[in-house]
Amino acid sequence: MSGGWFERRTRAWSDWTVEQLVKAKQQADVSVSLVIPARDEAATVGGIVSRVHTDLVVGAPLLDEIIVMDSDSSDATAERAAHAGATVHRVADVRPDVGHHRGKGEAMWKSLFVASGEIIAFMDADLVEWDTHFVTGILGPLLTDRDVALVKGFYDRLLDQSGQVHTAGTTYEGGRVTELVARPTIALRWPELASVIQPLSGEWAVRRSLFEALPVPTGYGVEFGVLVDTYLRAGMDAIAQVDLGRRAHRHQPLRDLGAMATELLAVADRRAGVSTHPEAVEVRQFGTGEQRRYPITTMLSIAERPPAGRLAAPPSQTSCPPPAQSGAPDRC
Ligand SMILES: O=c1ccn([C@@H]2O[C@H](COP(=O)(O)OP(=O)(O)O[C@H]3O[C@H](CO)[C@@H](O)[C@H](O)[C@H]3O)[C@@H](O)[C@H]2O)c(=O)[nH]1
Numbered sequence: 001m002s003g004g005w006f007e008r009r010t011r012a013w014s015d016w017t018v019e020q021l022v023k024a025k026q027q028a029d030v031s032v033s034l035v036i037p038a039r040d041e042a043a044t045v046g047g048i049v050s051r052v053h054t055d056l057v058v059g060a061p062l063l064d065e066i067i068v069m070d071s072d073s074s075d076a077t078a079e080r081a082a083h084a085g086a087t088v089h090r091v092a093d094v095r096p097d098v099g100h101h102r103g104k105g106e107a108m109w110k111s112l113f114v115a116s117g118e119i120i121a122f123m124d125a126d127l128v129e130w131d132t133h134f135v136t137g138i139l140g141p142l143l144t145d146r147d148v149a150l151v152k153g154f155y156d157r158l159l160d161q162s163g164q165v166h167t168a169g170t171t172y173e174g175g176r177v178t179e180l181v182a183r184p185t186i187a188l189r190w191p192e193l194a195s196v197i198q199p200l201s202g203e204w205a206v207r208r209s210l211f212e213a214l215p216v217p218t219g220y221g222v223e224f225g226v227l228v229d230t231y232l233r234a235g236m237d238a239i240a241q242v243d244l245g246r247r248a249h250r251h252q253p254l255r256d257l258g259a260m261a262t263e264l265l266a267v268a269d270r271r272a273g274v275s276t277h278p279e280a281v282e283v284r285q286f287g288t289g290e291q292r293r294y295p296i297t298t299m300l301s302i303a304e305r306p307p308a309g310r311l312a313a314p315p316s317q318t319s320c321p322p323p324a325q326s327g328a329p330d331r332c
């Protein structure tokens with residue numbers, strides 16, 4: 001492990017009780033938003049929002065708001081999230097004057113225009129093994145240490161070959177892109193970051209002032225980009241990591257992970273200054289059996305958004321997002 005950073009900046013979720021965090025929040029006088037980016041997560045998003053709402057909004061005044069960024073869903077994600085107590089925004093409706101990209105990073109970048117928190121915690125919407133300590137854990141270092149600006153969650157990552165959790169086929173082999181792309185890239189380019197146990201974890205929290213100052217990859221490169229940029233601009237001591245136990249989520253097919261890996265490598269190349277990629281790249285993959293000679297070609301967006309803090313205000317009131325589905329504050 002990298003000298004003292006690991007000892008100084010590695011904690012466990014159980015280091016803080018909810019009551020301690022509420023007190024720390026009051027003392028620091030900061031507001032906290034939980035933002036959940038979600039694309040077609042009707043199966044899980046309602047349960048996740050409802051549990052967090054019960055424990056950390058109603059049960060304790062830790063979160064000022066729970067926002068679900070509905071990322072081009074075609075299922076009932078928005079309805080289920082709103083019903084469970086979240087404020088829901090359609091990503092495409094936020095700041096329409098700057099256009100719309102598909103992708104997770106876009107949803108997170110646009111959340112900066114609708115969330116009010118000085119601290120923003122992010123959590124994925126496809127979790128199947130988790131609990132609300134995921135949220136309290138990633139908030140712990142930010143609420144108790146002014147020098148920390150970014151907190152990454154880490155955990156054992158389950159991989160279930162059948163696509164279900166808790167079956168006999170479950171192993172600890174999850175995190176395929178993490179192991180095969182993120183970690184090797186870090187080893188080669190930014191070895192100090194190698195002590196970050198889950199560089200791609202979707203459960204992380206950040207000070208708004210930092211996130212607003214960073215460029216944001218619109219797709220799955222967002223976690224990697226924010227981690228590397230924080231390190232390059234603020235140094236290792238601005239980063240902390242918190243043990244959250246075990247996590248299981250819905251797995252993507254291998255070919256989709258190939259696309260994710262390409263997005264990460266584009267982010268890494270840009271930060272290392274070794275290439276000037278265009279906004280999109282062609283990825284060619286191949287079928288199996290009779291289809292093995294036929295390419296499946298995808299144009300993959302590797303676009304990045306500029307730092308949100310540098311964006312000019314919307315041109316007029318008409319550019320403001322329409323009211324959210326459950327009464328978001330009007331930020332126009
Ligand atoms: O266009 C998209 C795609 C995904 N999501 C949401 O983003 C979250 C994570 O997406 P998922 O497809 O489950 O990603 P993973 O396969 O889990 O990828 C891992 O690695 C990614 C790359 O670092 C991270 O973004 C993820 O958080 C992390 O869990 C989920 O809530 C999705 O609904 C969107 O909001 N918009």
Ligand SMILES: O=C(O)[C@H](O)COP(=O)(O)O
Binds near residue numbers: 159178179
């Ligand atoms: O972080 C990763 O490597 C990707 O989310 C893939 O995770 P999985 O191998 O557990 O599906």
